[in-house]
Amino acid sequence: MKAIYKKELQSYFHSFLGPLFIGAFLLLLGIYFAVYDLFMGYPYIGYALSSVTFLFLIAIPVLCMKILAEERHQKTDQLILTSPVSVTGIVLGKFLALATIFAIPVGLVSLYPVVMSFFGTVDIGKSYLAVFGFLLYGLTSIAVCVFISSLTESQVIAAVVSFGVLFFGYIVNGLCSMISSTGNLFTRFLSVFDMSERFSNLLNGSFHLTSVLYYLSVIVLALILTVQSIQKRRYQLSRKTLSLGTYSSSVVVLSLAVIVVLNLLVAQLPEKYTVFDVTSDQLYSLTTETKEIADGITDDIQIYVLANEDNADTTLDETLKKYEGLNSHIKVSYVDPAVNPKFYLQYTDGSVSSNSLIVESGKRSRVIDYSDIYEYSYDYTNYTQSVTGYDGEGQLTSALAYVTSNEMPKIYLLEGHGESSFDSTFSNAIEKENLDYETINLMDYDEVPEDASCVVINAPTSDFSADDTEKMLSYMEKGGDIFFVSCYTGEAHENIDRLLDYYGVNVKEGLIIETDRGHYYQDPFYILPEISYDDITSGIYNNGSYVFAPYAQGITTEEKEDVTIAELLSSSDNSYLRNDISGVDSYEKQDSDEDGPFQIGVKCEKSAGEETSTAIIYTSSNMFTNDANMIVSGTNVKLFTASLGTFASHETSVSIPVKSMEADYLTVPQGTIMIIALVTVVLLPVLFIVGGFIVWFRRRKK
Known part of the structure; x- marks a missing residue:
């Protein structure tokens, strides 16, 4: 495997494709980094990373299209397959070579939050979780493209099909919303192929074990399928081939079953075991006060969310799942206003906005309007409004104490x-x-x-x-x-x-x-x-x-x-x-x-x-x-x-303050912006592209 890894890594740098891929990635990332983080002063690298994920759809299929298809077209795959290296070793060696090429620009980008920290406060945990999610998304795309490359001997077909598969994984979330606003069995099936939504889950500062497991599962499954795809071509049709085909099919089915069951089991675990807050101010964590109040609840509490579950506020949704995990008496249900527009009238005569909450017990109920869950500030100089605080926990815990108290x-x-x-x-x-x-x-x-x-x-x-x-x-x-x-x-x-x-x-x-x-x-x-x-x-x-x-x-x-x-x-x-x-x-x-x-x-x-x-x-x-x-x-x-x-x-006092969401913008001097932008947008990309071209040109002349 090591020999295959070294051979593939060298071939990508000798052919100029590797340096071009790295340079193009750094160029595009550098542009968004300069705009969002330097010029606009946002202290979060996730904005730049999420803006360039579309590059996966083009750059990774081009990078991976020849990894196995070209070997098959040139008939050189027979030499590798007859070498004293297992098929698994061959696939892992090629995958790790591609992963190394992708990891180089990601490794350089991981230095950007450190640079940003010199000019203001940067949430390091949130930033590096975004980098980690970006890396997983990219590696998953590479594994899928490697499998597709193993199915054909045409690089063009491999690239086009890879683009199609990755594009489908990129848009499937929006596609599900178009098919059904309330969700159904078909959209739940389609969501299995949703690769971009899992990345979004890792961008907000919460470590989602389910998202990480999903990416790792797709990588493992794609590599297993690649191994079995190559394995079937190693032997001519014979009785032995039929037995190997049965074995190969069994491996694929068993692997798929194990992966599906593992993901389903983890998805059923309470949020407190699968979602971890890595933000510096613990924005998504529940306080000890909330946990103490929830532990003492013996009445059944129903929390209604006036929203379609697929389009609900993601931050609020995470908070609600944490409440469900605290006590089995707390249940959360989504009521789509489009389906049941008069549901809230059972609890209030006033109007409520979408994503508002109704907390109900056998004693009383409280309506929490969505406008009270966030705090806002208004800038009269440019007439813009921005979110400055999140009061989801404060409002919900207060409501829980209210609906369970014996006297008010x-x-x-x-x-x-x-x-x-x-x-x-x-x-x-x-x-x-x-x-x-x-x-x-x-x-x-x-x-x-x-x-x-x-x-x-x-x-x-x-x-x-x-x-x-x-x-x-x-x-x-x-x-x-x-x-x-x-x-x-x-x-x-x-x-x-x-x-x-x-x-x-x-x-x-x-x-x-x-x-x-x-x-x-x-x-x-x-x-x-x-x-x-x-x-x-x-x-x-x-x-x-x-x-x-x-x-x-x-x-x-x-x-x-x-x-x-x-x-x-x-x-x-x-x-x-x-x-x-x-x-x-x-x-x-x-x-x-x-x-x-x-x-x-x-x-x-x-x-x-x-x-x-x-x-x-x-x-x-x-x-x-x-x-x-x-x-x-x-x-x-x-x-x-x-x-x-x-x-x-x-009986229980509630005093949970609003959690600040107001970003302290970076203050980068204009001259420093130009220097850093010059390095990230020009110098680093040009260094790889020109260096790769020189190596490729010298080898071509020999």
């Missing part, structure tokens, strides 16, 4: 005093925390509803009436909890001050000016407060996270009987408070300014008989908004969720 805590959002409503990010966070909420005006009630787990007062711009104040004080004295966010108006709010004084808290009317550069963002009013450790802040404490609290008022506290106050956020020692900020033209400290530090967030607990009233108070009215949250990459919503979780009293 309820919070009330006050209105009637100019309170602000929460942006979508924060209203979604309330739902994810599985809190039932309702907006109320105290004028319509004699007292705060008895089922209130918490009353939320978000940035009131006008003072409470005396009647509303008494209702709130009565509620707090009975052990009622509040979540309060103050709003600077420049006016006194005596009744609101009475509510806060119940906990020994005083919110100053002025605004904090921060002079410590490490504690503000761009402007001294845009405060990045110091985070103190507490159960509420444990998820963001001392891990490099910032909270953004623009235009914050200062809190001072006094000792009160039966009141415990824990500091959550505070300004630095270099901060001060200015009471009159109208016409501020200088941040220099004035004589009338009050020295800091000041508290910006506190948690208060006051014993009220056998009950304890808890108040969480923050002093930045813009703190819990989408704009402020984006400045610190979602830390504000984490603090918000943890704060509300204090009042939830869940």
Whole structure:
């Protein structure tokens, strides 16, 4: 086998075909690499690799067409077949020679992610999984073309048939969608020949054992068929030939049966045994919190996906399969809206988009709209929208906890005093925390509803009436909890001050000016407060996270009987408070300014008989908004969720943050782009092509 391998490898480089193949591959890959990764700054080599797979349809059939067909045409195959080398050794030697030629450009391309890492953050695991998938796809194409070459003595026929087979494997996924949008027995049969979809499975950062096994199975089967195809020509028709034919057929049937059974068995295994997340931020992995919640589920849970299974969101589909693998009580079903367009009306009166989810148990159900599964950002400079986060796990785990919980805590959002409503990010966070909420005006009630787990007062711009104040004080004295966010108006709010004084808290009317550069963002009013450790802040404490609290008022506290106050956020020692900020033209400290530090967030607990009233108070009215949250990459919503979780009293608390999908683009200097592009697009391809031509030309003259 070694002699065959060396002979074939030398023949390809002596004939100029090998260097031409390598040069052409590097040229095309280099162009896409330069465009996607250098000029556009995408930190992922998979985009370039997936763009050149069509080259397999042309380049590999041309590379492989003579490997056995030419030997048969020239009658030199008889010399090889009579040599002291087994047919298996001959086939493996030729296949490995072709694999080596293909592996050379792939090996060079595997250096590209390393080059990219000098100019930004590159997900190495995801990138090299894409390279591995590209290598498997190419080797599978080579094995198929080697088999086809063994069937004929015409190189042209071998190349044309190989192109046809590879082309069919390339388009069969789209063909199945055209035949049936819902899928049927025939399309499932056709999908066996789908080679490109398996490569796509390896591009998103998940190692699919089923895809890897498929490629390896096709390679082994193609080589076995090649061996049997050659074996049948070794002997003339005779009684011995008939017995060999029977043996050959038996080998093929047995091999096919073993491969099919092995693939079917692996396909039936739970996703946790066959799919592995290799992304650096574990985008497709489930957290320990989700696994703990799933382990405790004893009710039957049905998750409906409003989509055709063949056209479903692949990322969401992988997540759902992982949930199924966690607990046998969790089942996933796809409902095609084209077939059953009114199915969702059993669960909601509103409209839902394709790929939305319905999670149902015997107790209740929840609809998760597809728009809530991803987070988006909008660039107003070019009017484009991009995906920045994936919240599939957060939404699903929250829904599982919701439909299996025995009781649902309820919070009330006050209105009637100019309170602000929460942006979508924060209203979604309330739902994810599985809190039932309702907006109320105290004028319509004699007292705060008895089922209130918490009353939320978000940035009131006008003072409470005396009647509303008494209702709130009565509620707090009975052990009622509040979540309060103050709003600077420049006016006194005596009744609101009475509510806060119940906990020994005083919110100053002025605004904090921060002079410590490490504690503000761009402007001294845009405060990045110091985070103190507490159960509420444990998820963001001392891990490099910032909270953004623009235009914050200062809190001072006094000792009160039966009141415990824990500091959550505070300004630095270099901060001060200015009471009159109208016409501020200088941040220099004035004589009338009050020295800091000041508290910006506190948690208060006051014993009220056998009950304890808890108040969480923050002093930045813009703190819990989408704009402020984006400045610190979602830390504000984490603090918000943890704060509300204090009042939830869940059997199981859910606080799984959105997983970032926002790529940190590479920053490559223009001059460096030109140098790298020159090497990858020009120098490397020309080196192989010119070098191969020189070797071929010299040998031709001899």
